[in-house]
Amino acid sequence: MRVLQIASEAVPFAKTGGLADVAGALPAALQQLGCQTTLVLPAYRSVFGKGLPIEQTDLRFPVAVGTRSLEAAVFTCRLPDDGGQIFLIGNDHCFDRDSLYGTPEDYADNAERFIFFSRAALELAARQPEPFDIIHCHDWQTGLVPAYQKLLYNSWPTLGQARTVLTIHNMAYQGQFWHWDMLLTGFHWKYFNWQQMEFYGQLNMLKAGIVFADKLTTVSPTYAREIQAAPGGNGLEGVLAGRAADLVGIVNGIDTAAWNPRTDAHIPRHYGEDDVDDGKYTARVALAARLGHAAPDTRPLVAFVGRLAEQKGVGLILDLINRMAGSGLAHFMILGTGDPAVEQALRTVAASYPGTVDVVIGFDETLAHLIQAAADILLMPSQYEPCGLAQLYAFRYGTIPVVRATGGLVDTVIDTNDQTLADGTASGFVFEAFESAALEEAVRRAVAARGDHDRWRELVRRVMGQDWSWQASARRYREVYEQTLAAPPVAVADVE
Ligand code: ADP
Numbered sequence: 181m182r183v184l185q186i187a188s189e190a191v192p193f194a195k196t197g198g199l200a201d202v203a204g205a206l207p208a209a210l211q212q213l214g215c216q217t218t219l220v221l222p223a224y225r226s227v228f229g230k231g232l233p234i235e236q237t238d239l240r241f242p243v244a245v246g247t248r249s250l251e252a253a254v255f256t257c258r259l260p261d262d263g264g265q266i267f268l269i270g271n272d273h274c275f276d277r278d279s280l281y282g283t284p285e286d287y288a289d290n291a292e293r294f295i296f297f298s299r300a301a302l303e304l305a306a307r308q309p310e311p312f313d314i315i316h317c318h319d320w321q322t323g324l325v326p327a328y329q330k331l332l333y334n335s336w337p338t339l340g341q342a343r344t345v346l347t348i349h350n351m352a353y354q355g356q357f358w359h360w361d362m363l364l365t366g367f368h369w370k371y372f373n374w375q376q377m378e379f380y381g382q383l384n385m386l387k388a389g390i391v392f393a394d395k396l397t398t399v400s401p402t403y404a405r406e407i408q409a410a411p412g413g414n415g416l417e418g419v420l421a422g423r424a425a426d427l428v429g430i431v432n433g434i435d436t437a438a439w440n441p442r443t444d445a446h447i448p449r450h451y452g453e454d455d456v457d458d459g460k461y462t463a464r465v466a467l468a469a470r471l472g473h474a475a476p477d478t479r480p481l482v483a484f485v486g487r488l489a490e491q492k493g494v495g496l497i498l499d500l501i502n503r504m505a506g507s508g509l510a511h512f513m514i515l516g517t518g519d520p521a522v523e524q525a526l527r528t529v530a531a532s533y534p535g536t537v538d539v540v541i542g543f544d545e546t547l548a549h550l551i552q553a554a555a556d557i558l559l560m561p562s563q564y565e566p567c568g569l570a571q572l573y574a575f576r577y578g579t580i581p582v583v584r585a586t587g588g589l590v591d592t593v594i595d596t597n598d599q600t601l602a603d604g605t606a607s608g609f610v611f612e613a614f615e616s617a618a619l620e621e622a623v624r625r626a627v628a629a630r631g632d633h634d635r636w637r638e639l640v641r642r643v644m645g646q647d648w649s650w651q652a653s654a655r656r657y658r659e660v661y662e663q664t665l666a667a668p669p670v671a672v673a674d675v676e
Contacts, residue, residue, distance in 0.1 A: 181661060183210060184312040184342070185219045186301040188294065188321035189280060192259075193227045193268070196280055198569060199318055199349045202399070202432055208263035209433065209654030215661070217264035218308070220301040222293075223255050225276045227268060232257055234268065239307065243300045245292055246364040250274065252300040269300045291357040291383070294321045295364050301325065302333050311338040314661045316345045320355025323389030324365060327377070330392055330672055331367060343664045346393035348386070350566050351407050351414045352491075355385035373675045379415065390419050392672070394426070395664040397657070399567035400588030401429030412564060426670070428660055431591055432567045433650030439549075439573045446549035453641045456578040463553035467513070470550070471538050477511040480630045482623060483555035483579075485548045486570055488518030488526070488541075493561030493584065498525055499616035500559075500623060505533040510627050512537045513555065515547055552577040557626045561611075561619045565589050571608070575643040580629075580636075581608040582622045592648070596629060596639065607643045 189195055191204030207217040221227075228234060239254040253270040269275075274293040281290060298317075302325065305312055317325040326344035333339045361383050362372050372378045377388040390396060398404045406412035408421040420427060437443070441451050441459060448466040451459020464476040486492050494516075501512050514526055514537075523541045530539035540547060552558070558574040560583040567588035571581040583589040593608035600606035609629075611622040630636050 182216045183314045186322045187318045205650045209650035223268035223270035291361040298324045306336040320386040323385035326392035343394040345395045346389040348398045356382045396427040400591045402590040403566045403587040404429030430656045433653040434572045446546045447553040467554040480510045480556045482510045482557045483513040484559040485515045488516040488522040496561045496619045514539045555579045572648045578640040
């Protein structure tokens with residue numbers, strides 16, 4: 181099976197979110213399963229500064245974007261782990277910029293940039309010697325790819341027989357642009373209707389992908405259900421519900437080499453299931469030193485590592501600390517960056533409870549690993565969570581997650597109670613309502629459970645042994661590809 185992956189970011193080239201982890205890891209995992217994979221990415225300015233062996237090829241071709249013609253210059257890169265072929269599409273006008281999408285404001289011409297990229301990726305694929313079976317695109321940036329394949333590139337021998345798969349990583353980002361950007365796409369205006377590319381008067385690239393792709397996936401089964409209703413669908417719930425039969429949830433894998441307490445270069449002492457207590461104690465000593473404490477705290481360490489965004493439930497965490505820090509039952513450690521008001525509130529609360537609450541504002545990979553190793557309990561009280569990775573990292577390090585029952589957290593964390601302890605499925609503490617009292621109740625249950633050393637050890641041992649590797653996820657993707665190939669392509673509706 182020949183698979184073409186088209187994504188706007190992938191590790192190690194460019195990353196702003198979880199999409200980059202998926203697009204970076206899935207090709208190599210698919211290769212191991214015997215799928216020949218080609219990955220196409222934009223050649224952003226930043227990809228050249230990372231010491232990666234990127235080489236320019238002789239291949240250059242023009243790409244129509246509205247009435248203009250933009251030239252695509254093709255680069256290639258071979259990485260040590262066989263992730264298949266990688267191409268990067270260069271165009272100085274589109275990609276020689278400071279950031280991927282513009283920050284804090286999106287670039288005004290993002291529609292043009294990703295129309296160019298989507299078409300260039302297909303034009304490149306069309307110039308390959310062998311046809312592709314599956315064209316797998318990701319998120320709004322490549323949402324037009326299925327429409328291009330069906331409407332404009334259908335007669336190309338290497339593309340015409342392919343089936344298209346779109347993976348949605350987060351419904352909150354849809355790529356909505358004013359209607360005149362329709363002229364840049366090259367599509368006939370007749371597709372600008374409420375059943376295809378239009379959404380409340382605007383061009384909606386994610387919607388186009390949802391309508392035209394042969395198969396849809398998202399990053400967990402529960403999120404796949406949640407986005408078929410409000411508020412999870414962010415307005416596109418009806419379109420998604422209409423395609424329920426073709427929508428599949430596949431939980432992301434994690435990089436089990438980077439997140440492995442047996443080999444992690446970021447932690448002071450390696451450990452596994454058998455010496456987790458020693459490993460965690462040594463990590464706790466290192467963390468205390470890093471934070472300027474004389475000695476490590478012996479109380480349960482309750483941690484949060486992540487973006488300080490409303491989605492992540494940071495308001496609940498602030499409430500939790502205010503409710504619980506005075507009790508002296510636990511030590512809290514927060515690492516994150518994001519909303520300036522939340523950052524300030526966290527600094528204030530840390531100053532109110534010295535020795536009980538530690539807050540580090542910033543993005544710090546080493547500290548994130550050290551916290552996962554040192555902590556007993558990881559907080560993920562998310563409002564919504566398409567998949568979530570931090571809870572899967574926590575498992576590897578023997579850290580027990582406390583999560584809200586939403587999205588991928590439902591699919592990966594099983595609440596601890598008498599029954600799940602008895603049947604061996606317990607893996608964390610789950611609460612339902614997006615309320616601080618519900619979070620507090622779950623954290624208190626976790627802290628109490630931590631007091632029963634033997635049971636806690638059993639829980640820790642079990643979560644450390646779980647398999648959340650990309651191999652497992654890639655097998656699911658391959659199944660989806662096979663199902664998609666076995667079915668006829670989705671018909672293009674003629675909307676009056
Ligand atoms: P999302 O992709 O929505 O931000 P995930 O749970 O899927 O959330 O992935 C977030 C991961 O990013 C965390 O597990 C953590 O490793 C990393 N991360 C987030 N914020 C920080 C930070 N301030 N410092 C270090 N790592 C961070």
